[in-house]
Amino acid sequence: MTADTRAEQETDAAASASRDEELRAQDPVSVARRLEAILLVIEEPQSLVALAAAVGSPVAAVRQAVEGLVEDYDGRTGGPRRGFELREVGGGWRLYVRAEHDDVVSEFVNTQAPSRLSQAALETLAVIAYKQPVSRSQVASIRAVNVDSVVRTLLARGLITEAFTDAETGAIHYETTDALLINLGINSLDELPHISPLLEDGAEGFDEGIAR
Secondary structure, X not given: OOHHHHHXXXXXXXXXXXXXXXXXXXXXXXXXXXXXXXXXXXXXXXXHHHHHHHHOOOHHHHHHHHHHHHHHHOOOOOOOOOOEEEEEEOOEEEEEEOHHHHHHHHHHHHHHOOOOOOHHHHHHHHHHHHHOOEEHHHHHHHHOOOOHHHHHHHHHHOOEEEEEEOXXXXXXXXXXXXXXXXXXXXXXXXXXXXXXXXXXXXOOOHHHHHHO
């Protein structure tokens, strides 16, 4: 085999692989399955553009796949209506438990959760209590650690809830619930101790974290 022949074969193989990848990127079934994998792990609503970048497909193909998944989960394609739904919130898409199943999910999670909160959970809860409504990234900036799993724990315990989703960034902002007041034995967040005396110099801390 000559060098020219070998080069032609390598070129043809590369071209074929490129065509296969292009077809895969636009195949409705392939796009939908890859989207499902991404949707299962995201913490905040993602725009169509962000989802398209994540799965390596055109925005038009992702939009079509999202619409198909919505219909599938809603039981409009002949299958069962799922216990979860794909919902657009704040310009982004995310999987949510259907409202009618909130009680059973909450009860299950609470029975699985340990009775005591970890130190990390207590620190995160304190930040949210004092700075609410606050986003996960803002809490992470203040604590200088990733707080994704801790926020999920606090949500499962019913100590915090989603206050709103920023329309521009898609970031979910959290606030505390009445369950926190009950556990602390207070009637209002106004009864929380002032934070300044608890900081080293009485001035810096939370506000500096939010500004970064």
